Amino acid sequence: MAELLSVRSVTISYPTETGTFTAVKEVSFGVAPGEKFVLLGPSGCGKSTLLKSVAGFIAPSAGSIELEGRSITRPGPDRVVIFQEFDQLLPWKTVLGNVTYPLRIARRMADGAAREEAMRFIRMVGLEQFRDSYPHQLSGGMKQRVAIARSLALDPRMLLMDEPFASLDALTRRKMQEELLGIWEATRKTILFVTHSIQEAVLLGDRILVLSPGPGRVKRVLGNPAAGRRDGPEFLRAQEEVQALLEAP
Amino acid sequence: MKKLLHRPLVRKGGIVLALLIMWEAWTRLGDVNPLLFPSASQVLASMIRSTASGELPGYAWQSLKVLLMGMAIGSVGALVLTTVAVSTRLGAEILETLTAMFNPLPAIALLPLALLWFGLGVNSLIFVIIHSVLWPMALNTYTGFVTVPPTLKRVGQNFGLCGWRLVTGILLPAAFPYILSGLKIGWAFAWRTIIAAELVFGVAARQGGLGWFIYQNRFDLNTDLVFAGLLTVILIGLVVENLIFKWVERKTVLRWGMSAAH
Numbered sequence: 001m002a003e004l005l006s007v008r009s010v011t012i013s014y015p016t017e018t019g020t021f022t023a024v025k026e027v028s029f030g031v032a033p034g035e036k037f038v039l040l041g042p043s044g045c046g047k048s049t050l051l052k053s054v055a056g057f058i059a060p061s062a063g064s065i066e067l068e069g070r071s072i073t074r075p076g077p078d079r080v081v082i083f084q085e086f087d088q089l090l091p092w093k094t095v096l097g098n099v100t101y102p103l104r105i106a107r108r109m110a111d112g113a114a115r116e117e118a119m120r121f122i123r124m125v126g127l128e129q130f131r132d133s134y135p136h137q138l139s140g141g142m143k144q145r146v147a148i149a150r151s152l153a154l155d156p157r158m159l160l161m162d163e164p165f166a167s168l169d170a171l172t173r174r175k176m177q178e179e180l181l182g183i184w185e186a187t188r189k190t191i192l193f194v195t196h197s198i199q200e201a202v203l204l205g206d207r208i209l210v211l212s213p214g215p216g217r218v219k220r221v222l223g224n225p226a227a228g229r230r231d232g233p234e235f236l237r238a239q240e241e242v243q244a245l246l247e248a249p
Numbered sequence: 250m251k252k253l254l255h256r257p258l259v260r261k262g263g264i265v266l267a268l269l270i271m272w273e274a275w276t277r278l279g280d281v282n283p284l285l286f287p288s289a290s291q292v293l294a295s296m297i298r299s300t301a302s303g304e305l306p307g308y309a310w311q312s313l314k315v316l317l318m319g320m321a322i323g324s325v326g327a328l329v330l331t332t333v334a335v336s337t338r339l340g341a342e343i344l345e346t347l348t349a350m351f352n353p354l355p356a357i358a359l360l361p362l363a364l365l366w367f368g369l370g371v372n373s374l375i376f377v378i379i380h381s382v383l384w385p386m387a388l389n390t391y392t393g394f395v396t397v398p399p400t401l402k403r404v405g406q407n408f409g410l411c412g413w414r415l416v417t418g419i420l421l422p423a424a425f426p427y428i429l430s431g432l433k434i435g436w437a438f439a440w441r442t443i444i445a446a447e448l449v450f451g452v453a454a455r456q457g458g459l460g461w462f463i464y465q466n467r468f469d470l471n472t473d474l475v476f477a478g479l480l481t482v483i484l485i486g487l488v489v490e491n492l493i494f495k496w497v498e499r500k501t502v503l504r505w506g507m508s509a510a511h
Binding site: 055056057074075076077079080081083085087088090091092101102105106134135136137154 | 398400401403404406407408409410414418419422423425501504505506507
């Protein structure tokens with residue numbers, strides 16, 4: 001199967017006052033089209049840095065990152081990031097405006113067509129009654145839904161999700177995970193998902209890359225037959241396996 | 250009726266009315282020389298007469314025209330300074346040093362120098378207005394730009410925006426609450442400065458503003474018109490600050506839930 005995204009021996013380091021800090025060291029993995037690929041690891045393992053590198057915000061110090069065989073050099077609407085922070089929506093635009101705006105600038109759609117396309121995805125995340133609300137009038141979960149709608153509307157090659165549900169309360173997080181699974185069923189978008197939650201990784205990831213911290217290295221890539229299920233023996237077994245892998249020295 | 254009294258605007262209107270009545274009573278009952286302190290009714294009558302004849306509005310418009318020109322140039326200057334400050338560290342240090350130096354200097358203190366450089370005329374006025382507007386606006390706009398959440402910048406880049414399109418699409422609207430508060434401060438400084446500057450020297454005939462109107466009428470001992478001029482200064486200040494800026498705030502930062510936390 002041809003890879004959509006190829007990450008080859010990527011090392012990311014920053015200069016700091018005391019020397020060079022290496023966040024990620026010689027990480028390699030590939031993501032297949034239509035796959036849900038999870039980067040899992042404790043805080044400080046460089047998983048977010050790795051995602052920002054795929055997004056084009058941070059250039060790797062060594063190694064290569066390629067999307068469909070083309071080297072990634074800068075951010076672009078073919079890889080849309082969904083951030084953890086609620087302030088990723090433009091506060092001066094309504095829900096509809098937030099989804100329409102990138103369609104006009106990145107996909108160069110005309111006003112009417114952009115609005116129509118935007119509404120399709122706003123409906124998909126169930127926010128059609130809130131189309132004229134401003135972000136500050138929405139709850140955290142609703143804001144993340146708008147961010148997801150905005151990203152999908154751009155029709156990117158990949159969705160890059162950087163702990164998008166980590167700031168939500170437990171109930172909302174659960175609901176959002178279910179909704180994301182539903183959206184993936186409907187769209188089959190390739191997803192690169194960063195999380196520190198084992199439960200979330202096992203629920204969402206077709207494959208799970210477990211990173212070890214300081215600097216971040218690949219521990220192992222696990223296939224996950226339990227993806228999409230929240231209970232049953234398979235789910236529990238997968239959780240235990242990942243847990244054991246994380247705790248292993 | 251009781252409910253009406255609970256509204257702040259109604260109560261404040263009541264205070265103004267009470268002040269007017271006290272003023273009127275004092276000038277009528279007390280032993281006051283009307284040449285020094287005319288009665289409220291006399292002042293209001295003169296004000297209405299002068300407004301109807303177009304004299305007072307003409308002077309006010311002259312002041313506002315010069316002020317708007319100065320503010321426009323000052324705002325563009327502030328934007329240029331801010332752009333330089335945002336793009337390089339040296340630029341930021343230049344802006345901080347210049348603002349620290351010039352902010353404490355009252356614009357009016359530059360008027361003698363302006364007269365020396367630009368002569369008696371509108372140009373000198375514009376120069377001091379620019380000075381009164383430029384520094385507070387630059388400082389506020391700069392604060393606005395540097396406090397834009399990094400996530401928002403990344404979102405813009407993610408859409409494929411860069412350079413000037415990132416500035417107009419993301420940075421400017423995100424910094425708007427600060428820019429607006431810079432404009433408010435700039436206006437407040439500029440309005441006080443222009444009246445003061447016009448008082449110091451009368452601009453060449455037919456070009457004077459409100460300050461000149463006040464000065465001239467004092468010279469002719471038309472004390473009622475001096476009061477009318479002062480009231481107009483207050484009135485325009487109130488309208489701009491409480492109606493125009495409040496309206497803009499309601500349409501923008503309040504609606505967006507964005508407020509510049511100072």
